[in-house]
Amino acid sequence: MVYHRTLRVDYDKTVSVLYVVGSKINVNLNRSAPPGSKFFSVKCSPSVQYIINPTPAEETDISTIPLTNDPVLLISMTAASEEENDNKLSVWYYGEDKEVLGKAVLHLTAVEISLDVDADRDGIVEKNNPNKGSWKWGPDGHGAVLLVNCDSETSKWKRPDLQQNYISNESDLKDMTKMVLRTNGPTELPEGYRLIMYISQGDSERIRVYRSTYRGEGKGKWEKYPLLLSARALSQEVLYLGKEAETNFYVEGLQFADKGFDGLITINLSLFEPIGPGIPERPIFTDTVVLRVSPWIMTPNTLNPIEVYVCSTDDNNQFLRGMRSLVARSGYRLKICHEYMNRGDRWMQDEMEFGFVDSPHKQFPVVLDSPRDGCLVDFPYYELLGPDFGYVTREAHKREVNTLDSFGNLEVSPPVTVRGKSYPLGRIIIGVAFPIATQGRNMTQVVQDFLWAQKVQDPIALFSDWLCVGHVDEFLSFVPARDRKGFRLLLASPDAGYKLFRRLQKEGYGQSELFDGLKDEKPIPVDEILEDEVLRDQNNYVQSCIDWNRDVLKRELGLDEGDIIDLPILFKLVEIDQAMRAVAYYPDMVNMIVLGKNLGIPKPFGPIVKRRCALETEMCNLLEPLGLNCTFIDDFTSYHQLQGEVHCGSNVRREPFDFKWWNMVLDEI
Secondary structure, three states, X not given: OOOEEEOOOOOOEEEEEEEEXXXXXXXXXXXXXXXXXXXXXEEEOOOEEEEEEOOOOOOOOOOOEEOOOOOEEEEEEOOOOOOOOOEEEEEEEEOOOOOEEEXXXXXXXXXXXXXXXXXXXXXXXXXXXXXXXXXXXXXOOEXXXXXXXXXXXXXXXXXXXXXXXXXXOHHHHHHOEEXXXXXXXOOOOOOOOEEEEEOOHHXXXXXXXXXXXXXXXXOOOOOOOOEEEEOOEOEEEEOOOOOOEEEEEEEEEOOOOEOOEOOEEEEEEEEEEOOEOOEOOEEEEEEEEEEEEOOOEEOOOOOOEEEEEEXXXXXXXXXXXXXXXXXXXXXXXXXXEOHHHHOOOOOHHHHEEEEEEEOOOOEEEEEEEOOOOOOOOOHHHHHHOEOOEEEEXXXXXXXXXXHHHOHHHEEEOOOEEEOOEEEOOOOEEEEEOOOOXXXXXXOOHHHHHHHHHOOOOOOEEEEOOOXXXXXXXXXXXXXXXXXXXXXXXXXXXXXXXHHHHHHHHHOOXXXXXXXXXXXXXXXXXXXXXXXXXXXHHHHHHHHHHHHHHHHHHHHHHOOOHHHEEEEEOOEEXXXXXXXXXXXXXXXXXXXXXXXXXXXEEEOOXXXXXXXXXXXXXXXXXXXXXXOOEEEEEOOOOOOHHHOOOOOOOEEEEEOOOOOOHHHOOOOOO
């Protein structure tokens, strides 16, 4: 966008004017004309261009032009000046008989001033991109990207870099967005002119701006990149260096998008002109750049794992043996959080969720710490935060936090297309109370606000409050597939469970028992399960809750029935806080860990048929045709009896998406 500046001139006066290349100077010729003026003419140096608006009629004598229709002179120059006042433009005014009544003379000094960012998102700060002052989504979009500087480059103490207002390590600059001030023209601006960079009060809480030092400035470690703009300094003068000079600035993101902050940041640079002693200066040119903070992005099960996290406790050796074998066979790294850190808290999935941030120049993982704050509270911060590994959390009032705030209740789908709308980064899934519930539990609002504000993984809210723990990972999971949409949605299904048990009974296995051989667990024959009408009624209720969510998922993820696999899982209702809620009757096989083609599934201890667990056989029959390998891990005493399973007790950091979030096509409100 061309910057227009109205210039007031007087006849019989010579005015020195500082012109910024690429802008337009507008002179209203009637306003500066002497009384009685009927005609005018314009003369200028070869480097100065002008047009007259409205354009004079073709039959007009080019030497003198009638001063009618309120003409405006639009002045421009194409190149910077070598020295001050090296170009000239004059306007001559004439009376009725073409006699000279006066003239206005402009001495022009042209400078180039451009505040630049990587507006075309190719990793290079190009010069004066015409779209740098706005932000547009999509592959044909524009606008620079800003990272929240939430990792920690320091080794002496643990804290995110954004908590310090200085740069102590040059590697930290890579987490920031480079911004360049380019100037050209005489070695100095005319006396009294100043360049001021500034931000709004609101943006000052969300970014800091550092600059590289000028020649001769301090060379101390913390002085090499002095802080320029922050909450304590909304505006600062920056030097005009002239003669094709560049000054580098570094923009540091401090906040992710959230309620009340859409993620957009504006930085301005204005050229101020002196008016006179005791009179405020005024801006005569402003350049603006707009940046958007990278969202925090979750990674679905269909992305390749990098490393797996589990806890070691005094009673989960059996579980750990199974996990070690699975992870080693899958070829990934296993990270074990030992008891000195977990203090008996085994629920690794509930404490945190892995994601990442991305920009054209840098990408790194960021862990989102849940507000549950169990005994694993220190693990994400003290064990994960570090160089190129970021940390973010949302603080909630303790009285508001409940089990739905644990991140087993936070999942993300693979990429989907729904009614022609593409979600190339998938959609976040959370569990909440039923829409009409007045006493139900919900994920705390500060976390929900954060998730919705990221925009690129438009969340879906499911009904999960019917569960005792209340997590969506208790009834759904996603696994990769080679056909259809590239994945399958797995849903727990009491109907599928009863169908399997009725078939076993019909085939003569009614006396085969669940939990056979499990210490301190009473074996239960298939016949007894099928005869239990109370259990049947409870599972009818559970199935209705899952079916409600099934319909939502089909609608919001664009799924057909062929994209869904029902897993044979039964539940039972228990009383908690004077309400009846569901828990898994036997290990909840949908609550699995997905490591590429290898699945770690809770061992269900189902009825033995032909020397094999019938539930395991059914799972293999359902999932192995997709090219998946099923490994059953014994978590019965160490997790299942505590109302959790394999997925609850593990966590996976995965490779980020190849797709760049800024290429999404979003409807801005």
